[in-house]
Amino acid sequence: MSGAPPKRQDTRKFFENLSGAGKCIAVLTSGGDAQGMNAAVRAVVRMGIYVGAKVYFIHEGYQGMVDGGHNIKEATWESVSSMLQVGGTVIGSARCKDFRTHEGRLKAAQNLVQRGITNLCVIGGDGSLTGANLFREEWSGLLEELQTQGLIDNEAALANSVLHIVGMVGSIDNDFCGTDMTIGTDSALHRIIEVIDAIMTTAQSHQRTFVLEVMGRHCGYLALVSALACGADWVFIPEMPPEDDWEDNMCQKLSENRADKKRLNIIIVAEGAIDSRNKAITPDYIKDLVVRCLGFDTRVTILGHVQRGGTPSAFDRILASRMGVEAVLALLEASATTPACVVSLVGNQAVRLPLMECVLMTQEVQKAMDEKKFEEAVRLRGRSFENNLSTYRLLSYRTPDSELPVSSFNVAVLNVGAPAAGMNAAVRAAVRVGITEGHKMFAINDGFEGFYKGQIKEIKWGDVGGWTGQGGSLLGTKRTLPGKYLGKIAEQIKIHNINALLVIGGFEAYVGLLELSEARSKYSDLCIPMVMVPATVSNNIPGSDLSIGSDTALNAITDTCDRIKQSASGTKRRVFIIETMGGYCGYLATVGGLASGADTVYIYEEPFDIRDLQANVEHLTQKMKTSIQRGLVLRNENSNENYTTDFIYQLYTEEGKGVFDCRKNILGHMQQGGAPSPFDRNFGTKVAAKAVQWISRTLKDSYKGGRVFTNSEDTACLLGMRRRAMVFQPVSQLKDETDFVHRIPKEQWWLKLRPLMKILAKYKTSYDVSDSAQLEPVTRVRPKESKPSENI
Secondary structure, eight states: OOOOOOOOOOOOOOOGGSSSTTTTTEEEEEEEOOOTHHHHHHHHHHHHHHTEEEEEEHHHHHHHHHHHHHGEEEEOOOOTTTTTTOOOOOOOOOOSGGGGGGHHHHHHHHHHHHTTTOOOEEEEOOOHHHHHHHHHHHHHHHHHHHHHHTSOOOOHHHHHOOOOEEEEEEETTTTTTTOOOTTHHHHHHHHHHHHHHHHHHHHHHHHHEEEEEOOOOOOHHHHHHHHHHHHHHHEEEEEEEEEEETTHHHHHHHHHHHTTOOOEEEEEEEEEOTOOOOOOOOHHHHHHHHHHHHOOEEEEEOOOGGGGGOOOHHHHHHHHHHHHHHHHHHHHHHOTOOOEEEEEEOOOOOOEHHHHHHHHHHHHHHHHHTOOOHHHHHHHHHHHHHHHHHHHHHHHOOOOOOOGGOOOOOOEEOOOOOOOOOOHHHEEEHHHHHHHOEEEEEEEESSSHHHHTOEEEEGGGGTTTTTTTSOHHHHHHOOSSSSSHHHHHHHHHHHOOOOEEEEEESSHHHHHHHHOOOOOOOOGGGGOOOOEEBTTTTTTOOSOHHHHHTTHHHHHHHHHHHHHTTTTTHHHHHHHHEOOOTTTTHHHHHHHHHHHTTTTTEEEEEEHHHHHHHHHHHHHHHHHHOOEEEEEEEETTOOOOOSOHHHHHHHHHHHHTOOOOOEEOOGGGGGGGGHHHHHHEEEEEHHHHHHHHHHHHHHHHHHEEEEEOOOOOGGEEEEEEEEEEEEEEEHHHGGGGEEEEEEESSSSSSGGGGGHHHTTTTTTOOOOOOOOOBBBOOOOOOOOOOGGGGGO
């Protein structure tokens, strides 16, 4: 036996080994339309063509598959150009009765076999996916029947003997078990929140109560999350029927809110809302009740199909693009024994789940609701739904002061760094959860600068009313670091008897928390629990995949890119060079580029030279000689000190002469402004609530001898999202993961999205699929948590 050490194998797997040559993939959208379906179709088509497969559109859903003919058409690279930003589905969708019959499925099978299609990508709800699975199960029987009838020969039957199916869930209701978010849900929330924000201004003027009905016949997700995102006074959802005396309770709460100087009330109703006796709760019934009992001026608004319409949000475009690429990989890897799978999102991670397990679990939810087992229905909906519900309960029902636990702890909240949309939602959640836990909450104005100057005051429940939808930072925020003022800060902690600290902010907040924790040995007053929640548009904080504010910034970039591209429609071919924010972190440029269909994105993390620039210009020139009219190039502000935005603009202008002309835009601070997106409001709310619950637990553990004292590293933490879970991590342990010079983490998950972006822009690249989703079982219902509020 040789004594030499074995060579370490490269375990990475690149999809170059997964060839689509000789394979035919068909993509269809079925059931109700959802924003983002087009992004999924585009990703399937381009990834399919990229790996050498033939890709077909099936127009009008299953109806088109049954009717065949011109409904099944081969797709080209150019045929999906400019569809990323379009809502609905451009290949059409229809509810199909024919496909429910055996004869209909037989015709569909014949139409697929004629074209050699044995890989099907279905984008739709649980009904569409169930139909696809039935089709797959019957496939060999259908082929035998077609052979018997002489409609196909033995050779065709053998060549098409196995049908592979991959599903993607397109549904605005987010009613499918096994995935945190379905394609279209985030965009529908955008529509709802836009309407609520607009209604709030008019309601405030007239001191009105508004009752809004949102979609969700069987699932209350849209109602619940929009209630959480706008701080609604009351919400009705099918999974949580109100108590028998709800009318009195609701009217009492509305009148208490008015007495608290609140000039408006918002009540959100899911269209499938019911009471405990299974009787429908309608907006008109609620309106009549409020008018009769309270005499408030009340109006009803039914949002209807507005929620399905409009352009997809940045989140939905990225989700659908990731899912589309993952679906093609799943089809390429499928064998005869692989069960039909659905591509899903759990946390920030793409997963593949057995399709029928998810469908059965989704049906179990309805069964539990029919049997009035509502708590079980909520658990079956999954952790995302459960978390939203427990957070809403925590924040919405104000416990009378006499019933609150008295903790005698003082907890302070501050914002640090540049403003980020969603900071105010986080502060509101922190204050209200803190009060519910019995703490006295203090607000520190103007970050660490205000801290050492003593700008500290108590903040009460009513003080943070209406904060969720406000952009910027209402507490005030500065980039000042605490290092030079540690003594003064320790003194202020002593003066105000502050027992714990919640810091909401960006890179300065992270560095500041490090400085405070490292100074504990010198100042005993700093030996208190401290936790940081990341909030920065740049998304450059180590220890967290996402930051509050980055989703709003991405939507600002995506919307602007859409408008900029549209500004050139009807003119000659044009390329736009756009500069984004982010410091040295290329997150906004890369993910914004993926969401807006950019051709090239320049970032600091991926060094480039003049040869790369030249290759990019040539690539774009070749593209522009086809039917493609517009090009988009994004550049992160600090990607390279010499290859500036001006330099790149001038280079493209010179090299593109005769083929295209150029324009440049620097997006600037518009990426930091605006009302927070639904995602940022929701994320900020849930993260801050979880942080305050951690503070409560840590305070109890560190209260000894009549005072709070803790200097262990795990009591100075950062709460971040890591792949599938929210994790508390000691800031001292994150130091090794940080590039302090460039203010970025040393490893960043989103760099794995760059090859995906290049593939969709027609570049030949290497795509590591070793981290792609593997088929895994659906997580079944967990035993009920003893304290649901901690499962946020």
